[in-house]
Amino acid sequence: MEKPGIVVTGVSGRMGQMLARIVLASDKARLVGVTVRPGNPWAGRDLGEAMGGPAIGLTVTDDPVQAIASAQAVIDFTTPDTSVAIAELTAQARAVHVIGTTGFEPAHLAKLKAAARHAPIIRAGNMSLGVNLLVGLTRRVAAALGEDWDIEVVEAHHNRKVDAPSGTALMLGEAAANGRGHPLEDLRTPAREGITGARQQGTIGFSAIRGGDVVGEHDVIFAAAGERVVLRHLATDRAIFARGALQAALWGQDKGPGEYDMADVLGL
Numbered sequence: 095m096e097k098p099g100i101v102v103t104g105v106s107g108r109m110g111q112m113l114a115r116i117v118l119a120s121d122k123a124r125l126v127g128v129t130v131r132p133g134n135p136w137a138g139r140d141l142g143e144a145m146g147g148p149a150i151g152l153t154v155t156d157d158p159v160q161a162i163a164s165a166q167a168v169i170d171f172t173t174p175d176t177s178v179a180i181a182e183l184t185a186q187a188r189a190v191h192v193i194g195t196t197g198f199e200p201a202h203l204a205k206l207k208a209a210a211r212h213a214p215i216i217r218a219g220n221m222s223l224g225v226n227l228l229v230g231l232t233r234r235v236a237a238a239l240g241e242d243w244d245i246e247v248v249e250a251h252h253n254r255k256v257d258a259p260s261g262t263a264l265m266l267g268e269a270a271a272n273g274r275g276h277p278l279e280d281l282r283t284p285a286r287e288g289i290t291g292a293r294q295q296g297t298i299g300f301s302a303i304r305g306g307d308v309v310g311e312h313d314v315i316f317a318a319a320g321e322r323v324v325l326r327h328l329a330t331d332r333a334i335f336a337r338g339a340l341q342a343a344l345w346g347q348d349k350g351p352g353e354y355d356m357a358d359v360l361g362l
């Protein structure tokens with residue numbers, strides 16, 4: 095069977111470049127297209143040269159329609175608006191859409207749900223094995239500990255990150271809330287500033303640190319009188335996200351339309 099052809103969107107970005115390298119190095123997939131935002135200086139250039147190496151014979155395009163038409167999967171770590179637009183194209187092409195983008199609003203998510211009626215969408219705020227294992231652990235610990243254990247999610251990222259809390263923090267918060275038998279919206283407390291009053295028991299708080307080149311760090315803190323349990327994931331290399339995304343693209347090849355996540359891909 096021919097190796098699936100993969101398109102990477104937003105290839106000039108931090109994750110776009112990492113994804114291109116991981117797909118090019120894979121013996122299970124072919125990199126058949128790479129896109130950038132219209133107006134990006136990489137458009138029309140050879141990908142290898144744009145990334146600072148020798149030419150590889152693949153031209154960067156700002157035309158996602160043409161790139162996606164012949165692809166079996168699209169790996170997309172861009173922006174919420176871009177991912178929604180790409181989902182309409184993958185739905186038409188019946189291609190697997192792997193979405194790592196974070197920062198979606200409910201209106202975006204409704205559009206992704208509609209697109210998933212036509213082709214598989216695999217979306218996760220974090221595609222690493224470690225974080226997806228931590229999600230399960232968080233659910234179990236939250237279920238085991240009573241409401242006298244306060245739950246706080248603390249995350250740190252590089253100074254270019256545009257959304258907060260991170261997608262990963264929201265996955266972990268959702269898992270903690272689910273462990274306590276609630277959706278996250280029921281328990282999430284707004285960001286604190288000023289005279290907030292004392293902490294309301296049973297709520298889940300989020301704190302975000304932004305600085306330097308931190309790839310991604312997440313703590314789920316369970317704090318009670320006299321003791322704390324801290325579950326931690328430290329990412330030091332973006333390759334962990336790119337490898338997970340490629341695994342998802344390959345896993346999705348024989349799946350029908352619908353919405354999936356990394357727990358489905360990893361069998362967790």
Ligand SMILES: NC(=O)C1=CN([C@@H]2O[C@H](COP(=O)(O)OP(=O)(O)OC[C@H]3O[C@@H](n4cnc5c(N)ncnc54)[C@H](OP(=O)(O)O)[C@@H]3O)[C@@H](O)[C@H]2O)C=CC1
Pocket residue numbers: 103104105106107108109110129130131132134171172173176193194195196197218219220221222261335
């Ligand atoms: N799920 C996961 O495991 C992970 C998720 N992420 C998420 O992935 C996203 C990207 O992160 P990161 O790579 O650090 O961000 P970057 O800003 O480095 O990359 C985003 C890229 O998307 C491009 N882009 C914007 N609009 C379009 C468009 N219309 N068509 C094509 N490309 C477009 C940008 O181009 P330009 O610069 O020209 O605007 C940029 O190159 C974020 O939401 C982040 O949170 C990150 C790591 C892991």
Ligand SMILES: O=C(O)C1=N[C@H](C(=O)O)C[C@H](O)C1
Pocket residue numbers: 196219220251252255259260261262263309310311329
């Ligand atoms: O923007 C990033 O860099 C990252 N984003 C994801 C998130 O929002 O959780 C995943 C990872 O932490 C890196």
